[in-house]
Amino acid sequence: MRFSPLKALLDIVLPPVCFVCDRPLGREPGLCMTCWAKLSWIERPFCARLGTPLAYDLGPEGLSAEAIADPPPFSRARAACLHDDISRELVHGLKYRDRLELAPAMARWMARAGADLVADADIIVPVPLHRRRLWSRRFNQAAALAGGIAACSGKPSNPAALVRIRATPRQVGLARDQRQTNVRGAFAVDAGARAEIEGRRILLVDDVYTTGATVKAGARALLRARASAVDVLTFARVVSGTGLPI
Known part of the structure; x- marks a missing residue:
């Protein structure tokens, strides 16, 4: 990395701090060692299809x-970490507190966790917000993460390929079957992106995988547009038995 006198000066005046606890860091913004250690990173063994942790190793193709x-409509899903106190703070900071500085680091962690999915992808597509929610929130956190993954992998992305054609109530507080009903038929591939999607392997990106209802609906829309396959990559993953906290 090229030395920047301006950055060095800013680091002295405004030193980088931990994303979660604001503890001063040495050089680059990120997590302090304490918060890093508290994150529940998802490591093998995990389900080859859903990416959920397994109690014991079933082999590289083992399924939960x-x-x-x-079976989900997508081919594979991966997440960087479990949805816990630290990952929730990061997701909420990006999603609800406009902390866009979190997106590049979260995207790098996602790209590392889903390295095989990123390598196989032809194009990266974020889960979209409806235009009314995008207007009120001002940005789409999934698009910020997708853009970060594209930047660190060199893969192309299209944040407008998938559109939310129906304004749906927020998923927060809904039960599993209610979430599925809520997003059924909510997505479609933009007419101008159909040629780009057809025959391509798509990496669908979102911030959190809760029940999978949203990414499943998005994957079905992409497959209807003749994508060859869809993989899913999220930052955090809610596991069975922990409830639906978001």
Whole structure:
């Protein structure tokens, strides 16, 4: 990295601090060692289809009971970490407190966790917001993460390829079946992006995988537009038995 006198001066006047606890850091913004250690990173063994942690190793193609009983429309899903106190603080900071400086670091962690998915992707597409919600929030956190993954991987992205054609109530507080009903038919591929999607392997990006209702609906829309396959990459993942906190 090229030395920047201006950056060096700013680091002295306004030193980087931990994203979560504001503890001063040495050089680059990120997490302090304490907060880093508290994050529940998802490591192998995990389900080859859903990316959920497994109690024991079933091999590289091992599937969880959930993936066998209810196969998703997407091919593979991965997440960088479990949805816990630290990851929730990061997601909420980006999503609700306009902390866009979190997106590049979160995107790098996602790209590392889903390296095989990123390598296989032809194009990266974020889960979209409806235009009314985008207007009120001013930015789409999934698009910020997708852009960060594209920047660190060199893969192309199209933040406008998938559109939310129906304004849906927020998923927060809804049960699993209510979430599925809420987003059914909510997405479509933009007419101008159909040629770009057809025959391509799509990496669909969102911030949190809760029940999967949103990314499943998005994957179905992409597959209807003749994408060859859809993989899903999120920052955090809610696991069964922990409830639906978001």
